[in-house]
Amino acid sequence: xxxxxxxxxxxxxxxxxxxxxxxxxxxxxxxxxxxxxxxxxxxxxxxxxxxxxxxxxxxxxxxxxxxxxxxxxxxxxxxxxxxxxxxxxxxxxxxxxxxxxxxxxxxxxxxxxxxxxxxxxxxxxxxxxxxxxxxxxxxxxxxxxxxxxxxxxxxxxxxxxxxxxxxxxxxxxxxxxxxxxxxxxxxxxxxxxxxxxxxxxxxxxxxxxxxxxxxxxxxxxxxxxxxxxxxxxxxxxxxxxxxxxxxxxxxxxxxxxxxxxxxxxxxxxxxxxxxxxxxxxxxxxxxxxxxxx
Amino acid sequence: xxxxxxxxxxxxxxxxxxxxxxxxxxxxxxxxxxxxxxxxxxxxxxxxxxxxxxxxxxxxxxxxxxxxxxxxxxxxxxxxxxxxxxxxxxxxxxxxxxxxxxxxxxxxxxxxxxxxxxxxxxxxxxxxxxxxxxxxxxxxxxxxxxxxxxxxxxxxxxxxxxxxxxxxxxxxxxxxxxxxxxxxxxxxxxxxxxxxxxxxxxxxxxxxxxxxxxxxxxxxxxxxxxxxxxxxxxxxxxxxxxxxxxxxxxxxxxxxxxxxxxxxxxxxxxxxxxxxxxxxxxxxxxxx
Numbered sequence: 132x133x134x135x136x137x138x139x140x141x142x143x144x145x146x147x148x149x150x151x152x153x154x155x156x157x158x159x160x161x162x163x164x165x166x167x168x169x170x171x172x173x174x175x176x177x178x179x180x181x182x183x184x185x186x187x188x189x190x191x192x193x194x195x196x197x198x199x200x201x202x203x204x205x206x207x208x209x210x211x212x213x214x215x216x217x218x219x220x221x222x223x224x225x226x227x228x229x230x231x232x233x234x235x236x237x238x239x240x241x242x243x244x245x246x247x248x249x250x251x252x253x254x255x256x257x258x259x260x261x262x263x264x265x266x267x268x269x270x271x272x273x274x275x276x277x278x279x280x281x282x283x284x285x286x287x288x289x290x291x292x293x294x295x296x297x298x299x300x301x302x303x304x305x306x307x308x309x310x311x312x313x314x315x316x317x318x319x320x321x322x323x324x325x326x327x328x329x330x331x332x333x334x335x336x337x338x339x340x341x342x343x344x345x346x347x348x349x350x351x352x353x354x355x356x357x358x359x360x361x362x363x364x365x366x367x368x369x370x371x372x373x374x375x376x377x378x379x380x381x382x383x384x385x386x387x388x389x390x391x392x393x394x395x396x397x398x399x400x401x402x403x404x405x406x407x408x409x410x411x412x413x414x415x416x417x418x419x420x421x422x423x424x
Numbered sequence: 425x426x427x428x429x430x431x432x433x434x435x436x437x438x439x440x441x442x443x444x445x446x447x448x449x450x451x452x453x454x455x456x457x458x459x460x461x462x463x464x465x466x467x468x469x470x471x472x473x474x475x476x477x478x479x480x481x482x483x484x485x486x487x488x489x490x491x492x493x494x495x496x497x498x499x500x501x502x503x504x505x506x507x508x509x510x511x512x513x514x515x516x517x518x519x520x521x522x523x524x525x526x527x528x529x530x531x532x533x534x535x536x537x538x539x540x541x542x543x544x545x546x547x548x549x550x551x552x553x554x555x556x557x558x559x560x561x562x563x564x565x566x567x568x569x570x571x572x573x574x575x576x577x578x579x580x581x582x583x584x585x586x587x588x589x590x591x592x593x594x595x596x597x598x599x600x601x602x603x604x605x606x607x608x609x610x611x612x613x614x615x616x617x618x619x620x621x622x623x624x625x626x627x628x629x630x631x632x633x634x635x636x637x638x639x640x641x642x643x644x645x646x647x648x649x650x651x652x653x654x655x656x657x658x659x660x661x662x663x664x665x666x667x668x669x670x671x672x673x674x675x676x677x678x679x680x681x682x683x684x685x686x687x688x689x690x691x692x693x694x695x696x697x698x699x700x701x702x703x704x705x706x707x708x709x710x711x712x
Binding site for chain 2: 164166212215216219221223224225228229231232233234235236237238239240242243246247352355356359360363367402404405409
């Protein structure tokens with residue numbers, strides 16, 4: 132029973148981590164709290180749904196399609212909204228409010244296009260089958276979700292840690308001005324980061340949509356709260372923290388639902404967050420970066 | 425006068441909402457004017473609403489006493505949590521106050537006495553239009569006086585440059601705590617008034633979305649004066665009603681307006697400096 136819960140926790144936690152990774156990437160590189168990340172997540176799952184139901188696309192293709200659609204939205208938001216705000220050096224509150232506007236628009240568009248009711252992937256498109264290891268039932272779907280989430284996260288880690296591109300991004304996270312003086316194409320990398328972060332958010336949306344098989348225009352809200360919780364827990368802008376924080380939150384949620392009342396678990400989680408912020412505002416792993424430029 | 429009473433019976437809750445939202449937008453404007461980005465005001469509003477509604481429903485306190493309690497309870501809490509929370513600044517303060525709001529919401533959701541997710545039903549509608557108008561006027565009057573006082577100038581100094589203010593010997597922490605508590609006080613009052621005309625309150629109304637809505641109203645209207653937040657609150661309250669014909673798409677207009685204002689009117693819809701400059705230009709043109 133416990134092992135079964137552990138498997139569920141891993142599935143949920145890996146998706147939370149994937150979602151939070153995009154969220155924290157934008158905060159780390161662009162220094163923007165992107166509150167439209169939840170709505171982009173929702174767009175991703177609708178994009179996959181449309182590809183699967185209307186165009187009879189196989190699931191892997193739908194996943195890539197959803198990535199491109201949500202990534203495209205992230206890129207558009209950066210080019211049309213965040214870039215002009217950067218150009219005039221707006222205080223950090225302002226881009227955050229602009230992304231609230233984006234979230235409202237996307238959610239409303241989702242409701243206008245698809246209605247408020249719950250949409251589901253047709254049963255026959257989901258991978259069937261089950262793997263039984265030592266009495267634990269693992270759905271093929273769950274294995275797929277964990278595999279996709281971890282593969283994408285591993286890819287991101289390698290890029291950030293091992294490549295020239297990753298070094299450039301980390302330089303920007305330290306100081307965009309210094310990075311610019313070093314000849315790094317800061318604006319280009321801001322666009323790229325926005326695209327990648329939103330694409331990761333979109334994939335997380337598809338994975339959650341598949342896991343619960345329920346897609347609604349409002350599905351971005353709860354995960355946005357969780358994303359905020361994860362990046363506070365792991366340290367804002369900290370990639371490793373987002374991974375550990377996401378897994379931890381998935382674990383805490385599944386376990387408290389299984390062994391406590393489901394709601395009190397949330398109270399404990401957010402209470403803990405509040406305390407962490409008071410004692411260690413930089414999160415468990417992060418450092419406080421007061422960026423002036 | 426028949427049309428007036430027709431209008432009133434259809435739209436009185438809308439007018440009430442504008443008044444309450446204006447108070448909330450002002451409550452966050454105070455903290456912003458001291459350079460604090462606090463998103464706890466929705467939670468303070470909720471505490472005011474629940475404390476006052478519970479006192480009315482269980483103990484049958486008279487309305488004025490209930491209002492006072494609903495106003496003071498969140499202010500006391502703000503005083504208590506203020507000292508540790510206000511050590512944070514910028515984004516970290518915003519996140520901590522958001523987390524605080526979630527804690528409050530989830531606690532209210534789980535307590536027996538608050539009715540859990542169903543909320544509280546059957547709160548007597550004691551709030552009348554003139555109550556809201558009176559308290560809104562008092563709030564505005566108080567804030568105008570505050571802005572012109574020593575404390576108001578201290579707020580401005582702290583907002584512009586905290587280090588410089590501290591070096592000049594100002595009690596920065598004390599002023600911040602005062603702004604934070606005053607914001608909670610006004611938000612609590614708005615919550616108590618709101619609970620006594622909506623008949624029904626539930627934890628959903630005081631969560632993350634409301635916190636963000638309140639901030640949005642203030643920033644949309646403009647936070648450099650007191651008229652801005654009131655204007656923003658009115659606009660964002662009326663707009664969804666006016667756009668009802670767009671059905672599911674109407675919130676998209678709200679979102680678009682928000683983005684456009686942030687992009688093209690960085691100081692909000694109402695900026696005293698811009699208006700003054702415009703008036704000056706007009707006068708010059710008239711002379712010429």
